[in-house]
Amino acid sequence: MLCSLRNKFLLPTIFLIIVGMSALSIISYLTAKDSLKVLVVQDIQHIAEITAGNISSWIDDREIEINNLGKQRPFRQALLHSFMAETAREFLKYQLGKKIKRNQYYENVCLIDLAGDAVAVADSQAIEKSNVSDRAYFQRVKKGELYVGKRVVTSSATGNPVLLIASPVMDNEKIVGILLGVIKVEFLECLFFDPINLRKSELVYVFDADGLLIGQPPVSPSTLDIFAASPGCSVDTTRLNEGLAKGVVFGDKTITAFSKIEKVGWTVVVIAENDKILEPVKGLARLSLLVAFIVVCSVVVAIILVANTVSRPINDVVSGLKKMGEGSLDHRLNLSSNDEIGAIGQAVDLMAMKLEKSIKKINDQRSLLHKSNEEKEVLLRELYHRTKNNMLVIISLLKLQSEEVQDETLQSIFRETENRIRVMSLVHEKLCQSQNLSEIDIGNYLTDVATSLVESMTIDGCVDVTIQSIPKLIDIDHAIPLGIVVNEIITNSIKYAFIDKPESAVICITIQPFAPGKLEIVIADNGVGMPAGIDINSASSFGMQIISNLVNHQLGGTCEIFNDDGTTVRLVLPLSTKVVSPALVATGIERGNG
Incomplete structure (x- = not known):
């Protein structure tokens, strides 16, 4: 049953265990979530910085590679006006073609003279035929500077985004031409972005100095990717600058880290989605809930076994006490x-x-x-x-x-x-x-007394006796003197009250409570009445003396006599009244002719 001792022990214990395990699981989940977020922030910051550093180093390598390539003798010879120039140009076309096949990150490599015309190209079909003397990179390299493009441009031959790196070709400290390397931007994605994006927990984007999207995840961007766009599209540079100033930006659904490639002015953006970040924590939470459920079930089973061990003998005691309470004391x-x-x-x-x-x-x-x-x-x-x-x-x-x-x-x-x-x-x-x-009913007793007197004292007349009484028991010490008193009163009425009118003689006896602890007995007749001024206590007749002595001394009561259409005697006795029924018991007695 619900309020048994076992349930009183079992239910609170199970409740506390469930609450404790739930609280522990929640605390563990929140702690792991916060810790994982800290680690993720550090991770994506590290990824952004490492990616930016790797790209910067790789561009430096390509810059050195182009610069060293331009220092080779065939490049100088191809730019001189001599009989060897044409041979050198043909040789360079062959060598540059082999180079772009070997180094697939090059879309093309071009040798340009000071007039802005290409004299040797790795892929003659992929080079534009127009003069490039008006290009910014040409003007800067012509002044002796090494050029690395900060903005990604679109290749006129393929339409793909490319990065331009240009280096002067020197001959005896004199600039004789320009060596231009056209690098495929998509190669950067394969080299640096894909290994990170394959993890799917972080997504890497790269924007050039104008906010143009250079590289993005190879998978379809989700709605959480705040920089989702197609290559060639751009975003507001203000947004990138704000991110660079903060380093890490926390969004409702993402965490974003920013890092800048100082050499080219590019921005590396690494985005981590909260749902994917918290996936391990959610798995841990599910595992914790499973473990908590197993622990709770195990503890509940153990508690039930222990509770049964304790409650079974208690139930035996209770059952035994019930049997003893029902009377089986031999149990x-x-x-x-x-x-x-x-x-x-x-x-x-x-x-x-x-x-x-x-x-x-x-x-x-x-x-x-x-x-x-x-x-x-x-x-x-x-x-x-x-x-x-x-x-x-x-x-x-x-x-x-x-x-x-x-x-x-x-x-x-x-x-x-x-x-x-x-x-x-x-x-x-x-x-x-x-x-x-030891006790008799006063009404029945006085009825028999009156009946006996009427039968013994009336010969040729008729006397009706009516008794109204409550059911009241009195003991022998009160019954005998009270019976004698009533006997004397009725005897006087029969002898003296009905001399002038014997045909309508009536004696009424009423017994009722008078006051707490007192009983009133009224005996009245319709006879001629008693002489005026009679005092029962000073009367000389033997019957009156019996009444006075028994009432005053033995019964401890009072007796009063009234003349009102006959004689009325009122007795008040100190007897306790235990009324069985509120109704008066009426008994009529009629006797005549002896």
């Missing part, structure tokens, strides 16, 4: 582990064993007590029954004795005594019928 955990959980299991088994013994002992004692209570209950019921029978015997003896007495007053005294004893016997009869043998 034992029997854990064999030697750790704390094993100690708990042994303690639980010991507790269950002792608890089982204690409960067995308690059950045995309870059985003995139950048996003893049953015996006492039987004895008590027998005692109540015999007491009731003895009182009935006394009543019978008094009744027999009264039959021998002719005096009406004595007979009345005998009957009243019989009724008082009958009230006490009713208490024992009710106790014998009660379940707890």
Whole structure:
């Protein structure tokens, strides 16, 4: 289940491991990314500088090569006006042709006289026939300077971009002509750019002093190539100068390094695409995620195994405690582990064993007590029954004795005594019928008292007795004196209240709570009433004295008498009232004709 001890341990641990591995992977990725960017910046700067240096050195070599070539004797002889000049020219054509075949970076090599006309060329078909005396390189070399073109020009013969290198041909410290080397720019791409561009992580571009694109990657430029253009196209030199000033420019998708070839004023641009740069890092990140996933899975499996090892005995303890809680105290955990959980299991088994013994002992004692209570209950019921029978015997003896007495007053005294004893016997009869043998219901008890009095005292008249009572239990100490008091009150009503109107005699008894801890009993009749000013506490009659003594002294209550369409006696007794039902229980008793 979700809130088990294993899950409480497992879920946070897995969460922390996943978060930790994710954070480690992210940190590793960012660190590797930054480190790789630094290395890439250094790399492309180095590539740009090395490429610029290599091109500069190579051009220097070609410059030296042209200069040394022009110092050879056949070149001087071909420019002199002698019979050997024509032979030298033919020889040079052959030698220069072999040279451009051997050195494929030359498109052509030309020997030009001071008039600007070509006297010997390596490839006669690739040389223009017009005079070159007006060309800038011719004018500068004629002055004794060595010329290296800073701008790439287009070959009139092939239409390809070429670089011009020109050197004066000297004879006895005198310039007699010019040796012009026409170098294929595309050869620079094969020699210097392609080895770099083949890596595909960096792309190399070269621009001349006017921003004309000299060389670019052999592959199709991607949309990330900010200098993507066709050879012969140019870019704004301001942009190149800004890049040269910064050295490295960081774009949204690229990193660009700039380096200048001072000799010719060219600019080498090396571009690295971020996606290609970060490809190894992304691969490392994927590998890190895979390793992290494997580690997390391994740790989760290990944690689950450990958690199961810990939680299994705990679950056994919980299951065993549930069975013990359901009453199976003979169940034992029997854990064999030697750790704390094993100690708990042994303690639980010991507790269950002792608890089982204690409960067995308690059950045995309870059985003995139950048996003893049953015996006492039987004895008590027998005692109540015999007491009731003895009182009935006394009543019978008094009744027999009264039959021998002719005096009406004595007979009345005998009957009243019989009724008082009958009230006490009713208490024992009710106790014998009660379940707890110590309390009886006051309503049922007073109903039987009233019924007995009506049956014994009315002969030719009719008295209706109505009782309204709450279900209230009272003990024997209150039941006997209360029954005697009610007996005296009803006896007085039957004897004296209905002399003038026996045909409509009614006695009403109401039992209800009066105040917290007190009970109110009202006994009212519709008879002639009692003499005015009578005080029950000072009355001289035996019945009134019984009522006063029992109410005031034994029951600890009060008694009041009112004359209102008959006589009303109100008793207030300090008895706790435990009401079972809020409804009043109404009982009607009608007796007549004895």
